[in-house]
Amino acid sequence: MKNVKLNKDTAFKWLTAFLAFILLLLGIGILLKLIISSRLSFDAFGLKFLFSREWDPVQRLFGALPFVWGTFVSATLALIIALPISIGIAVFLSELAPIWMRKPVSFIIELLAAIPSVIYGLWGLFVLAPVMQQWVEPLLGKYLGFLPFFKGYPLGVGMLTGGVIIAIMIIPTISSISREVLSAVPAHQKEAALSIGMTRWEAIWKVMLPYGRSGIVGAIILGYGRALGETMAVTMVIGNTPNISLSLFDPAYTIASVIANEFTEATYELYISSLIEIGLILFVITFILNAVARFLLWRMKRFEEVRG
Numbered sequence: 254m255k256n257v258k259l260n261k262d263t264a265f266k267w268l269t270a271f272l273a274f275i276l277l278l279l280g281i282g283i284l285l286k287l288i289i290s291s292r293l294s295f296d297a298f299g300l301k302f303l304f305s306r307e308w309d310p311v312q313r314l315f316g317a318l319p320f321v322w323g324t325f326v327s328a329t330l331a332l333i334i335a336l337p338i339s340i341g342i343a344v345f346l347s348e349l350a351p352i353w354m355r356k357p358v359s360f361i362i363e364l365l366a367a368i369p370s371v372i373y374g375l376w377g378l379f380v381l382a383p384v385m386q387q388w389v390e391p392l393l394g395k396y397l398g399f400l401p402f403f404k405g406y407p408l409g410v411g412m413l414t415g416g417v418i419i420a421i422m423i424i425p426t427i428s429s430i431s432r433e434v435l436s437a438v439p440a441h442q443k444e445a446a447l448s449i450g451m452t453r454w455e456a457i458w459k460v461m462l463p464y465g466r467s468g469i470v471g472a473i474i475l476g477y478g479r480a481l482g483e484t485m486a487v488t489m490v491i492g493n494t495p496n497i498s499l500s501l502f503d504p505a506y507t508i509a510s511v512i513a514n515e516f517t518e519a520t521y522e523l524y525i526s527s528l529i530e531i532g533l534i535l536f537v538i539t540f541i542l543n544a545v546a547r548f549l550l551w552r553m554k555r556f557e558e559v560r561g
Contacts (some may be wrong), residue, residue: 330416434468
């Protein structure tokens with residue numbers, strides 16, 4: 254019986270190792286395919302492709318900089334908007350909300366994460382964009398127009414609207430994971446903080462959030478990764494113009510959006526290769542982001558172990 258159990262454990266170990274290896278091969282295969290398919294574009298433009306602002310399929314001139322700019326700015330803007338809201342929701346649901354409210358509200362938030370991207374895009378186009386054009390952007394331009402970020406004509410579709418729609422989409426992800434992290438904080442940590450005279454707010458700010466810092470950072474990185482790769486919703490509201498501008502009112506473009514919009518319209522090999530190279534850039538950006546996130550989490554965990 255002992256040998257049979259040992260054989261089953263060994264077989265299960267090798268099966269899981271094989272599945273993990275298949276996943277690794279899949280990632281390597283995707284990377285190699287992107288590299289091979291983008292070779293024509295790389296030979297034509299070299300590293301200049303990454304720093305060029307030209308995107309003119311008629312003249313056969315291609316550059317990725319407007320899309321890299323749009324991707325990073327829209328994702329960062331979304332994170333700036335979503336982060337305080339998400340952490341606030343997580344704190345409320347884990348510590349402040351009545352018991353009867355926690356499960357229903359948590360379920361609704363998790364349900365929002367499952368709504369298809371195109372539904373968010375339709376809502377953003379027909380509801381959010383008019384609100385931004387008629388109310389939000391004129392108000393920002395009136396009071397903050399002295400800043401370069403809020404200059405220009407309020408179009409309704411542009412970088413700001415794209416950032417807002419992405420923020421709405423990543424709030425459920427960050428808040429749900431952060432809520433689970435805060436709920437996992439040992440009760441004796443909170444009780445000890447309250448017993449020495451801390452207020453409830455001080456216990457949350459000085460004990461719970463630092464204790465769950467590594468998990469919350471992981472949630473933030475996960476949300477940021479989704480924001481970088483978001484496609485349909487942001488395509489419908491960002492304006493889709495290969496433009497680099499400090500004004501958040503101006504239309505812009507992201508890497509995912511240009512691939513979704515123009516891949517079916519690419520009529521010659523250099524055009525297709527350029528779009529695939531943009532996809533390769535997004536792949537590399539996502540890989541680097543995850544590597545940095547892993548490193549930060551490792552450093553935080555090691556620092557906490559040393560301090561403890």
